[in-house]
Amino acid sequence: MVKDKKQKKKRPPEPYWNKMVSVYFEFCRSRFNDDEPSFDGSAPRDMKSILIYLRTRAEAKNIEWTEEIAATRFKSFLEYAFTNRWLAENWLLSNINRQKDTIVFNSSKQQSHGQ
Secondary structure, eight states: EEEEEEEEOOOOOOHHHHHHHHHHHHHHHHHHTTOOOOOOOOOOHHHHHHHHHHHHHHHTTTOOOOOOOOOOHHHHHHHHHSSSSHHHHHHHHHHHHHHHHHHHHHHHHHHTTTO
């Protein structure tokens, strides 16, 4: 083993990953006539980025990131994302990931106005 080569540090897996993948697939099947997403290319990385974002926001509010809370918050996030017409018509995790702030801000705005 050569010591000069930097070893790539493996990041810990995102908590409840398999459950979150199931939530995403179930959501897609329910909205797209039982069709499933391909979940290849950058999709897993984009989903992980979304989950880290949601977990970080929850933890900042002292909300414990349990499997139940993670699933509920991720599903709600997807539901709010789907209310955006453009995202609903271009339903890719890469698009959703790029718009995650907008999705959260709009959902907060709707909740604060009682809609």
